[in-house]
Amino acid sequence: MTFDINSLKDVELNTANAIFVGPNFQIVPKFIRDTRNYFSxxxxxxxxxxxxxxxxxxNDYIADKTKNIIQDALSPGTIDTDxxxxxxxxxxxxxxWQRTFDPHDTRNQYFYQLGGAVKQVTDFHELL
Incomplete structure (x- = not known):
């Protein structure tokens, strides 16, 4: 059984996929069509x-798709000619959520970004 989660009241779920290739590579039109048709x-x-x-x-693409929740996912220097x-x-x-998360089950953790940058984020953790 499947349903459209966005049809639920006060629920929004958006997903996005993208493939970016280096400037020295040409994307074959069939690949563009197939990735759009099969994976949106x-x-x-x-x-x-x-x-x-x-x-x-x-980073602008990611920020747009996450309503600016995720910004600067890629640090400067992450992408180069290689x-x-x-x-x-x-x-x-x-x-x-149907069952809310207990705030006492959160903790600060390190998130390691591409390029070596590290930032502290809140991690939701619960043992089942």
Whole structure:
């Protein structure tokens, strides 16, 4: 049994997929069609000369798809001339859980980003 979660009142779920390839690679039109048809994926080339660096257009894509919850996913210098392909998958969920999470079960953890940057994030943790 399947249903459209977005048909539920006060629930929003959005997913997005994208494939970015290095500037020295040409994307075959059939690949573009197939990724769009089977995975609803956007495809494009990485622009090494983009204003703000090659990471900016991809960070903008991620921020747009997550309603600015995730910003600057890629640190400057993450993408260079050796980058062949970058796969992006985003999930945005906004709704009320049937069983709420106990705030006492959260803790601060380190999140390791590409390029070596580390930031502290709140981790939801529960033993079942």
């Amino acid at each position: 994926a956007q495809t494009g080339n990485i622009d090494l000369s983009a204003d703000g660096g090659p990471e900016k257009p991809i 980058t062949v392909m970058l796969l992006v998958n985003t999930i945005f969920f906004n709704g009320t």
